[in-house]
Amino acid sequence: MARIAVIGAGMGAMAAAARLAVAGHRVTVYERSETYGGAVGSFERDGFVFDTGPGLLHLPAVWRDLFVKTGKEPLESCVRLVQTDPASRHLFSDGTDASLPNASRAGIVAALESAVGAGAGERWGEFLGRARDAWDRSRRPLLEEPLRSEWRLLERDPYPAQRQRRVLRTRQAATVAEVGAWELRDPRLAALFEGYALSYGLDPRYAPAGTALLPYMEQTFGSWYIEGGLRELARAVYERCLARRVGFVFGAEVTSVVEKDGRAAGVVLSDGVVQEADHVVAGVADPAALTERSLWLDQDLSPRARDGAVQPGRFTVLLALRGARSSGAHRTVVHSPDAAAExxxxxSGRAAEHPTVTVLRPDDPRTRPDDGHEAITAFATVAGQGGRLDWTDKAVREGHAEMLIDAVGRAIGGQEGIRQRLLWHEVLTPAETGSLTAPALAGAQGRWLHPGNTTRLPGLYLVGGHCHPGGGLAHAGMSGALVAGLIVEGAGFRGSQ
Known part of the structure; x- marks a missing residue:
């Protein structure tokens, strides 16, 4: 039985902790805040409850696997999952209104054919077929296996782009924007694909064509809501950790990793106390800051800046409304009229004049004080804190909030009505919630991959959105499984079978 210190109580870190505890190890989690869950948080006021992180669950099999592998109670015994239908409704600037069914490729094709026009659904269906090929080619090395020295195999984009005759030569789409322009060939379909990229903090102008994996995963495996909000998933994982005797120390900031005989041997807390360990699992954004050595060599993947730009974040408005919830989609996306300008x-660090806004309207009694009220969350991807925008400036915050509230009015029918119903609103910006971390993507010479879960310091492992396989709730759960496998089975671990 080994002693394992886990730094941070985010979702990936807790997923690793639960698996390691079941394997017989003594696991202690050190979290600098006073709660668990990382970005999967919540806000409560006056009987209203809002998610402040992810609002929907995609690829639930990742978390089902965690609960199966760590105890007899399946995930559905701990939380109630509801498949949202339609999965999403999309409003475009020309008035097009498309509602896409959940996990039905044929249904999605038919919906787009009807709403967008003849041929649109067929083109989207063909696009999903190519995305499926990319999924089959890259799924294991990109998501289910540890990232090893052969990572350069992922430099090549797995998306089988169609050959196009462009300016007297044949070319293939290499980016999200090019796929939209050359293959989807409709600004609304292009906006649909680009919206997926932007929601994960990816620039559609440069993100590889393999970003097609993101809409493929959602539209194939479905969108799910957890009653009470996604924070309930964090609670369930935390309670599973406790049931497996994982120890938690909150308000405990780790300032450095102890190194002894050339390997990680524990952690040092901010009060100077040293906690010895045989392995250390770091679920933090900058693990190198905890050591006095380089964690990566020239041939390794290491954290890299995106051309010096500040990584975008999420601007969120939480709205408490009087009046019963009317019928309508759980999720509505109000698309920008100019995705390229957005x-x-x-x-470039500026505020978009017309941002793409996602509106979440859970029909869930646990999110509101009574049936005479409604809780709505609206968010948009925006420039990160630290660039040209200062999200701590009250005028900047409120000005952007007004744009999102207008989008909510359009989504639920009537901007005038939303003002009359609004009791209060709360604003969260990248200044409070940090930057978005994108999932790992193949292609573009490995530019969109993340550092592996092992480091050049033996005994120190990385978990969570800042390492392989990248950001997103499903990817965090995958990283926890990979780290647990590497510790339990050693360097020969090849991922889940």
């Missing part, structure tokens, strides 16, 4: 603004 991307240029976000990734």
């Amino acid at each position: 991307a240029e603004a976000v990734f």
Whole structure:
């Protein structure tokens, strides 16, 4: 039985902790805040409850696997999952209104054919077929296996782009924007694909064509809501950790990793106390800051800046409304009339004039004080804190909040009505919630991959959105499984079978 110190109580870190405890190890989690869950948080006021992180669950099999592997109670015994239908409703600037069914490729094709026009659904269906090929080619090395020295195999984009005749020569789409322009060939379909990229903090102008994996995963495996909000998933994972005798120390900031005989041997807390360990699992954004050595060599993947730009974040408005919830989609996306201008603004550090806004309207009694009220969350991907925008400026915050509230009015029918119903609103910006961390993607010479879960310091492992396989709730759970496998089975671990 080994002693394992886990730094941080985010979702990936807790997933690793639960698996390691079941394997017989003595695991202690050190979290600098006073709670668990990392970005999967919540806000409560006056009987209203809002998710402040992810609002929907995709690829639930990742978390089902965790609960199966760590105890007799399946995930559905701990939380109630509801498949949202439609999965999403999309409003475009020309008035097009498309509602896409959940986990039904044929249904999605038919919905787009009807809403967008003849041929649109067929083109989207063909796009999903190519995305499936990319999924089959890259799924294991990109998501289910540890990242090893052969990572350069992932430099090549797995998306089988169609050959196009462009300016007297044949070319293939290499980016999200090119796929939209050359293959989807409709600004609304292009906006649909680019919206997926932007929601994960990816620039559609440069993100590889393999980003097609993101809409493929959602539209194939479905969108799920957890009653009470996604924070309930964090609670369930935390309670599973406790049931497996994982120890938690909150308000405990780790300032460095102890090194002894050339390997990680524990952690040092901010009060100077040293906690010895045989392995250390770091679920933090900058693990190198905890050591006095380089964790990566020239041939390794290491954290890298995106051309010096500030990584975008999420601007969120939480709205408490009087009046019963009317019928309508759980999720509505109000698309920008100019996706290219939006991307240029976000990734140059400016506020987009017309952001793409996602509106979440859970029909869940646990999120509101009674049936005479409604809780709505609206968010948009925006320039990160530290660039040209100062999200701590009250005028900047409220000005952007007004744009999102207008989008909510459009999503639920009537901007005038939303003002009359609004009791209060709360604003969260990248200044409070940090930056978005994108999932790992193949292609573009490995530019969109993340550092592996092992480091050049033996005994120190990385978990969570800042390492392989990247950001997103499902990817965090995958990283926990990979780290647990590497510790339990050693360097020969090849991932889940």
